Amino acid sequence: MTKQPKDLLHGTLDVLILRALAAGPHHGYAVSRWIEDRTAGLLAIEDAALYKALHRLEDQGAVASDWGISETNRKAKYYQLTRKGRAALRTEAAVWRRYAGAVAAVLRGAEP
Amino acid sequence: MFELPSWRRLFRLPSPTPQSAAADVDSELEFHLQMRVDELVALGTPEAEARREALRRFGDVAAARADLRLQSRSRERRAGWTAWLQDVGRDVLFGLRGLRRRRGFTAVAVVTIGLGIGLTTAVLAVVNRLVLHPLPYPNPDRLATVSLASSETAMQISPNLELLGAWRVPSPDREWVEGHDSEELLLEGDGITELVQTRSVTPGLLPALGARVVRGRGIQPADTTAGATAVALLAYGTWRRRFGGSAEALGATVRLNGQVVTIVGVLNQGFDLTPLDQGARAELWLPLGGPAAEKGTSLRMLVMRKPGVTVETVSGALRASLASAGITSQMLQKFPPTAFEPGAWDDPDRERTLWLLTFAVALVLAIACANVAALLLGQSAARAQEFGVRAALGAGRTRVMRQLLTESLLLGVLGGGAGIAVAWTALWLTRAARPANLLTLDDVALEPGVLLLAFAVTLLVAVLFGAAPAWAASHADAGSALVGRVRRSFDTRFGRSLRGTLVVGQLAASLVLMSGAGLLLRSFIRERNIPLGFEPGGLGWVRVDIPRREVPLEETRRALMDQAAAAVAALPGITQVSVAGDGPMGYGITQGEFLIEGRPLSAQEETVIMPTRSIGPGYFETIGMQLDQGRPPVIGPGTAEMVIDSESARRLWPSGGSVGSRVKLSRGSNRWYTIVGVAPEQRALVSGFTDAPSLFIPAGEWEYGSTLLVRARGADPFQGVSTAVRSVDSRIRIRDLTSAESALDERLAGRRFTMTIVMGFAGLALLLAAVGLYGVVALAVGQRTYEIGVRIALGAAPSAVRGMVLRQGLVRIGLGTGLGLALVAGLGQVLRSALSDLTVWDPVVWSGAGLVLAGAGILACWVPARRASRIDPLIALRGD
Numbered sequence: 001m002t003k004q005p006k007d008l009l010h011g012t013l014d015v016l017i018l019r020a021l022a023a024g025p026h027h028g029y030a031v032s033r034w035i036e037d038r039t040a041g042l043l044a045i046e047d048a049a050l051y052k053a054l055h056r057l058e059d060q061g062a063v064a065s066d067w068g069i070s071e072t073n074r075k076a077k078y079y080q081l082t083r084k085g086r087a088a089l090r091t092e093a094a095v096w097r098r099y100a101g102a103v104a105a106v107l108r109g110a111e112p
Numbered sequence: 113m114f115e116l117p118s119w120r121r122l123f124r125l126p127s128p129t130p131q132s133a134a135a136d137v138d139s140e141l142e143f144h145l146q147m148r149v150d151e152l153v154a155l156g157t158p159e160a161e162a163r164r165e166a167l168r169r170f171g172d173v174a175a176a177r178a179d180l181r182l183q184s185r186s187r188e189r190r191a192g193w194t195a196w197l198q199d200v201g202r203d204v205l206f207g208l209r210g211l212r213r214r215r216g217f218t219a220v221a222v223v224t225i226g227l228g229i230g231l232t233t234a235v236l237a238v239v240n241r242l243v244l245h246p247l248p249y250p251n252p253d254r255l256a257t258v259s260l261a262s263s264e265t266a267m268q269i270s271p272n273l274e275l276l277g278a279w280r281v282p283s284p285d286r287e288w289v290e291g292h293d294s295e296e297l298l299l300e301g302d303g304i305t306e307l308v309q310t311r312s313v314t315p316g317l318l319p320a321l322g323a324r325v326v327r328g329r330g331i332q333p334a335d336t337t338a339g340a341t342a343v344a345l346l347a348y349g350t351w352r353r354r355f356g357g358s359a360e361a362l363g364a365t366v367r368l369n370g371q372v373v374t375i376v377g378v379l380n381q382g383f384d385l386t387p388l389d390q391g392a393r394a395e396l397w398l399p400l401g402g403p404a405a406e407k408g409t410s411l412r413m414l415v416m417r418k419p420g421v422t423v424e425t426v427s428g429a430l431r432a433s434l435a436s437a438g439i440t441s442q443m444l445q446k447f448p449p450t451a452f453e454p455g456a457w458d459d460p461d462r463e464r465t466l467w468l469l470t471f472a473v474a475l476v477l478a479i480a481c482a483n484v485a486a487l488l489l490g491q492s493a494a495r496a497q498e499f500g501v502r503a504a505l506g507a508g509r510t511r512v513m514r515q516l517l518t519e520s521l522l523l524g525v526l527g528g529g530a531g532i533a534v535a536w537t538a539l540w541l542t543r544a545a546r547p548a549n550l551l552t553l554d555d556v557a558l559e560p561g562v563l564l565l566a567f568a569v570t571l572l573v574a575v576l577f578g579a580a581p582a583w584a585a586s587h588a589d590a591g592s593a594l595v596g597r598v599r600r601s602f603d604t605r606f607g608r609s610l611r612g613t614l615v616v617g618q619l620a621a622s623l624v625l626m627s628g629a630g631l632l633l634r635s636f637i638r639e640r641n642i643p644l645g646f647e648p649g650g651l652g653w654v655r656v657d658i659p660r661r662e663v664p665l666e667e668t669r670r671a672l673m674d675q676a677a678a679a680v681a682a683l684p685g686i687t688q689v690s691v692a693g694d695g696p697m698g699y700g701i702t703q704g705e706f707l708i709e710g711r712p713l714s715a716q717e718e719t720v721i722m723p724t725r726s727i728g729p730g731y732f733e734t735i736g737m738q739l740d741q742g743r744p745p746v747i748g749p750g751t752a753e754m755v756i757d758s759e760s761a762r763r764l765w766p767s768g769g770s771v772g773s774r775v776k777l778s779r780g781s782n783r784w785y786t787i788v789g790v791a792p793e794q795r796a797l798v799s800g801f802t803d804a805p806s807l808f809i810p811a812g813e814w815e816y817g818s819t820l821l822v823r824a825r826g827a828d829p830f831q832g833v834s835t836a837v838r839s840v841d842s843r844i845r846i847r848d849l850t851s852a853e854s855a856l857d858e859r860l861a862g863r864r865f866t867m868t869i870v871m872g873f874a875g876l877a878l879l880l881a882a883v884g885l886y887g888v889v890a891l892a893v894g895q896r897t898y899e900i901g902v903r904i905a906l907g908a909a910p911s912a913v914r915g916m917v918l919r920q921g922l923v924r925i926g927l928g929t930g931l932g933l934a935l936v937a938g939l940g941q942v943l944r945s946a947l948s949d950l951t952v953w954d955p956v957v958w959s960g961a962g963l964v965l966a967g968a969g970i971l972a973c974w975v976p977a978r979r980a981s982r983i984d985p986l987i988a989l990r991g992d
Contacts, residue, residue: 028140029147047144048171055183070143072150077140 013045013053015096018081018089021063025080027070028054054079062088133185137177145170203518211522217491218523221484225527225573227876228480230534233558233566235473237539239466241556247387247454248555249321251416256423257388257454258289258413258430260447262721269447270411273401276314278437279413285429287416290317291400294391294410298657298845301366302354307847310344310368311385311394318345318379318397320416327351328362328377335399342373345397348381368396369659371403382555388414388454415451423451446719465866472628472873475621477573479877482614483884484527485577488520489611490891492581513582520578521571528570532558535566545868547861580610611888612924618884619928620935622877623965627936629874630957632867640860645792646696647736648852650687652830653695654820654837657845670816672841677728677820679836685826686833690734691817693726697797697855698819699806700724702777706805708764709774709784722777723798726811727755732791734821742771742789747810755789760805785809822849878968881928886972889921893976900980901988910981917980921973928969929962 020026020034032050035043057063062085070076081089145166152162167173211218247255258279260269271291279289292313299308315331326348335343346354346361355361364375384393389412400411417426430449434440492499499512507515539556546553656676658669673691681689693700702724707716725731732744741761745753754775761770774784794806811817822833830849837846857864893900900913936958 027143029144032144046171047148047169048173048176051141051144051176051180055180055187059183059187070147072147074143074146075139076143077136 011092012043012096013049014057015089015092016043016045017050017053017057018062018085018092021079021081021085022089025068025078027068027076027078029076031079057085060084133188134181137180137184141170141173141177141180200518203515204522206515207519207522210519211526214491217487218526221487221523222526222530224480224483224487224880225524225570226530226534227880228477229528229531229566229570229573231538231873231876232473232477232569233531233535233562234538234542235466235469236565237535237558237562238542238553238556239470240559240562242553243463243466248382249388252454254287254417254419254421255388255454256415256417256426256451258415258427258449258451260444261450261452262447269443271413271449272411275434275439275449276413278439279415279430279433281433281437283429283433285418285421285426287418288316288320289413289415289430290314290320291411291413292317292385293400293412294385294394296847297369297396299366299368299396300370301364304354307845308350308395309392310396310398311391312398312400312402314400317414318383321383321385321414323383324380325377326380327359328375330377331397331399336401338401338403340399340402342368342371342403343376343399344368344373345377345379346375347379347384347393347395347397349393350395351378368398370662373398387555417451423453427451465862468628469866469869469873472625472870475625476873476877476880477569479618479621479880479884481573481577482618483880483887484523485580486611486614486884486887488516488523488577488581490887492516516582517575517578520574520582524570524574524578527573528567531566531570532563545865547858547865608892611891615881615884615888615924616927616931618877618881619925619965619969620932622874622881623929623932623961624935624939625870625874625877626961626964627932627957629867629871630961631954632863632870634954634957636860636863636867639863640856642796643792644696644796644856645737645794646852648856650824650829651696651735651852652822652824652833652849653692653852654822654833654849655847656818656820656837657847658818658843659845662843666816670812672844673816673818673820676837676840676844679840680820680822680833683832683836685829685831686822686824688730688734688821688823690730690821691728691811692731692819692821693724693811693817694819695821695850695855696735696737696852697859699798700726702807702809704777705779706764707776707779709776713779720804722804722807723794724807724809726813726817727808728811728817731808731821734823736823737791739789739791742787745788745808745810747812751810752783752785753788753810754785755791755808756787757792757794757806758790759793759795761787761790764805878965881965882968882972885921885924885969886975888924889917889973890976890979892920893917893980896980897983897988900983901985904983905985905989913981913983914977917977918970918973921969921977925966925969925973929965932965933958933962 016035017031020031023034026034028047028051031054032045032047035045035050054063058065058079061082063079064082065077065079067075068078145163148166148169149159149162152165153159157165170176246252249255258271260271273291276289276291279286290313292311294309294311296307297310299306313331315333315336318325318330325345328345331343331345334340344366351357351361355364361375361378365372366375367373379397385391386393415426415430417423427448427450430451434444434449502512535558539558542556543554656673658672660669663669663672677689677691680686700723702722703719704722705716705718706720706722707713727745727747729747732739739755740758742755745751745755747753756770764770765773770787770790773787775787776782776784789808791806791808798806820833820837822830824830824833830851833849834846837844903913904910940953
């Protein structure tokens, strides 16, 4: 049994991104780092997938973007939650908590 | 550090180029990789390895890039449109708020546009229905009427049912031939007795013309045999009116001219043959040739040509069909069957009249637009400060123009909405006031096509009246606006001269309309004053119907007629009664020859169609006609006398001697009539028979009169006449009494109607032009308040100030009148061809219209001029 991270469950990445942006506007790299830090590398996410997800969320209107200047003084694209994104985060997070609780309860029952 | 204000979106291009979207994606990814490399390098990884690691962690860079580029491009495009729509929405909201703030201005503009567009729409609806789509049937362009038409004269006679049989054989030229006839019959049932219009039709006609049977059944071939049960279909309106729309109408029986008829069905609403022949609306539909239908005398045929077949071809084919069926006769030689486009039945004046009305209403619309444009120009002068401020805040020229055009479009849409209400009202009024012979006006409705056109006109109009003010306003000068030198800087020479030009154009256009109305009025008066040769005051007539079915014997019929005349003559107030074939304005037709005794036959014309009146004793005294020469004919057995009209008497006897001459009306006849008198010219009443003599022939020569002419005196001269006639015998049926005066009115009703409408348009145009002139002069006074104040302070007399302002208006009135007269003269040719009997060169009308225009114009200038002369210099100099 390896300790390698599994493929992400569908929708997980979106909710993680929304949570990362809840703290305030970030550029894509900061979002990537934020997730790496919080998951201690357990969920290694391919950057390509992250950016696709960011753009998809922008299409859906959950995040908005504009150009700004980064802490390293470079031009960077910043993303921030829209009202719709905040609402999506609330519902998605609730769904996840219920889901995780349910799975945990099942697993507890399985251990003698 | 980071901001995402929504207004930044406004600076985005509406549709981003592919390059900019791609560059955005590239720099985003570039930034990401660089950050990763920086971090790894900071941790001590060598640069090259750090780069490799960054790429590895990213995944497939090329694929991601392509994906993201595509996505971001379409997103940007959507965002651009959203932003644009938001802008438009903001403009609209802003515009609406502005219009609400300037309520007075908005109301005047909306009413003006509404009147212009509404009247235009109403006229277009009429033109659309009566000129462009006159026949609401399937394939109207292939429909043709068939009649037996003389190739030499305009005379047409009705075909008969025998011909119909010969024509209903398969042919490569026609799809179907059907016949119809119309007659007024007496309808009795449920205690109501009334004369109703009926149409008798062949069974195939109704379905062929797209009529639907909404209740019961249609007319079937079995119904047309003489032995069948008499059946009838109800017109939709009659069903509602007489039977309350009840299903019990089916199977009910009514009496039609005494015959019991069973109702078997109801036709769909709106179906009628009126658009085809301008006949009265039918209330009942009967099977042609069936037992209830009276013997038709006005049978008409309809033929549906196959595609591409001309009326000439189908005429030839119809003749050929008769020949191959062995039907030949002298009459068919003289009057060969001929197919006509249905429009050929139409009054040729109607279409021209409608185009004239279209032209008139277009002028009204143009004047209305000019007024709104002038209003908007005045508004933008007043709003100069607002535009100046906006320009100072960075609004571009196009931005201001767009805002103003949006406002004009809003005004246009509001005005268009008002216009639909105006059009609806106008059509309703028209229907209520239409002349009796313009039945098809009842079918005119605001159809979708017309409404669409009205909408297009609205948009066009809005752009037209909005463009100039928008252009002027977009030249607002930010600097002078902010330091308060607004008025002078903004109210450019351009704006002023444009307003002046608009007013001159308006005055000219209203002069054109007034001249047109004046010319129509003159021609109407001329027409009304043509001497008709009889005295209409106190003259009336009653048409008497004695059904042949009930009173078959001719002698009895004549006796009943004479009894009716005697009963009427016995009434108080009645001075004269006479039996005749028709009223003094109606006439019958004699087809024959007019052969003068003693002249060689070969030198005389062959067949002529002669308008003929059957007259009883006392005819000329009763209608009040003075004979030019001679005496009325003596009527009775053993005499054969007649009277002819003065025109043909002069033509046929250039050196006199008509009285006393003898004529016969057919080569084969031996009956010679002595001409005993000459009646006044009949041209005004009997048009289209210029070369034929008008005959006055004793009643009973061919037909006994069916009309009672009555001359009466007193306040209510015809009281009791109808009752007296009815009381003679229960079999006598009469139609309402017609007074000569109402008949004369009806004769000119069409002209009066057109004239009234054009006069209404002219009045409206004058009002609008006067309002326009008032606006311009008043605005000029407002802007010159300071200057006028100075003048008054320096001692200018009020009359001098008044004169100064008035002069300004007078110059425009003069220019407008001059231009208008030039236009009338130029349009004269067009008008002449449009209305044949209109004299365009009419100095009375021209000067009259000019005087009315000048009067209204001076009145419009007088108000601001008086205000100018009362300016208080103290207030004027303190302000501004």
